[in-house]
Amino acid sequence: MGLRARDVPRLGMTGMRSRPGRTVLTALGIAIGIAALVAVVGISTSSRADLLAELDQLGTNLLQVRAGQDLFGEAAVLPEEAPGMVRRIGPVERTAAVAQLSAAVRRSDHIDELETGAISMMTAELDLLDTLGATVREGRWLDAGTSHTPTVVLGSTAARRLGITSLTGSPLVWIGDQWFAVIGILDPVPLLANLDSSAFVGAAAAEDLLGWDGKVSTLYVRTPPSSVDDVRSVLAATVNPLAPNEVEVSRPTDALAARSAVDRELTALLLGLGGVALLVGGIGIANVMVISVLERRSEIGVRRAIGATRRHIRVQFLTEAAILASIGGAGGALLGSVVTAGYSRMQEVPFSMPPVAIAGGVGAALGVGLLAGLLPAGRAARLAPAEALRL
């Protein structure tokens, strides 16, 4: 004697069938909450997927060594022997030095020397590309031959600023007081935007043609991932044993990690807001269910009169609340996915929606619905049949 399990959902939908409009509005509250939660999770995973891709490309085992400031706040320089010293640190795989030059890069000699277009002139060691994992978009990187000749490789931003979009027509640029041939354009280097707006010449050419004194300003050091910390701890003292405090050692990906930490805080905040929306949605369901129980007193009375037990009534109203919330949850999950898809399209990051977010969203909605249904269902079940029928 009792209800068949398969009849329960049908029973739970009786109320919705009589008031579909109210069902939609009630479910909407939950839907907004779940949509917010799902979208926040989706957007943050999508951004993180993008971040991870960036991290993968760059590698977390790249260290950057720069000359900092001396005790008096003057710009310090790295000793000339620094690159050699660093190379002698056991685990270091590769290292490449760059030096900032004072010369300006111009499209032609008619352009004023002060119009640098914020392009840094750099001299680079031949290993730079491999050390950074950077790639050439067009043309080629400097080599033993070209590093002696007036040739230059442009970072992606620098090339754009100079108006050189391709190497067809063998473009030339004016550096110092002579023409340099552009032999290559780089792809953007992730996380090292300053290199994108630089132009690179070989060491020999820099010394011969641009008056470089041989002092490097920055070193890039690639280590095995396992010994990043070890190398990092000895880098400053190795580079400048006399004044290790004048050396700045950093890891470019740390900035990224910091950014992701900030993202995480924001995500937590948004999740909290979504949770509040869900709570409000749940209260909405409880509210509507309480009203529904009052309105349906006579239905409850009749059901009791024709054989429904208290438990049957409780099950009916709990099911109704659960179905309401599940409709909201499913709608919300869909809405949240659509929002995430829109975001990833707009931000050009890969769309990523963890299935657990969808499952969790619908599950949370179901939980909230059951919780919200407890009180009204209990009231409905406690209603004495004779009293329920007395109108």
Added chain:
Amino acid sequence: MSVVELRDLTKTFDGGVEALRGVDIRIDDGEMVAIVGPSGSGKSTLLQLIGCLDRPTSGEIHLGGRNISRDGDRRLSALRGREIGFVFQQFHLVDALSAVENVALPLLYQSSRRAERHRRAVAALERVGLGHRLHHRPAELSGGERQRVAIARAIVTEPSMILADEPTGNLDTATGAEIIDVFRMLHADGATVVIITHDREIAASMPRVIHLRDGRVEADPADAGPIERSIERSIEQPIEQPIEQEVPDGAACP
């Protein structure tokens, strides 16, 4: 054999209203009984107690020979579902459900299969002459049709007793008479029927009329000796006193 036996039944509501003050009634299998009385005389309370919708304050209720006065909710619910069919003045159909779904409802709580429920509900509707209105919603039916649906719902479980509380109270005279005819038909087929009514004509046409006043049985032909009863029946004058004229206001119970 008695279907219902009430022994010194009292019911006092919270707040001290004494709806029933010691009622003894015995209703036999296959009887058709009208319960009449002025508003507040305890008619509806009596019917609800017989129908296990409420519990007495004191006294005993025996249904089918068993004392159910102290039974728990589960047991009473099962009893209501199987042994008793209710018909109400306000029909009390579920608006969201079609006629056949409404009629099938009692079977829902008895684990019967959906196809089986449907079959029996259709049969019950056909029995009350509504075989052509199976899929109409209550809002699409006339008052008389709604009450027929309610009667079909009451008989779908083949209960041992049908209890009707003012079944014609919301209907015009002609429709009311038709509904009473349905009850008569069920009675003729062997059902035990108990009807509360305000309608003197309807009451007058019943084989047995129990008068209630102030929570007590004022007159019940069954209390008289068998000879008197048969005399009463033979002269077709079952009502000894005219029924009080009163407003059928639906709030007849305390």
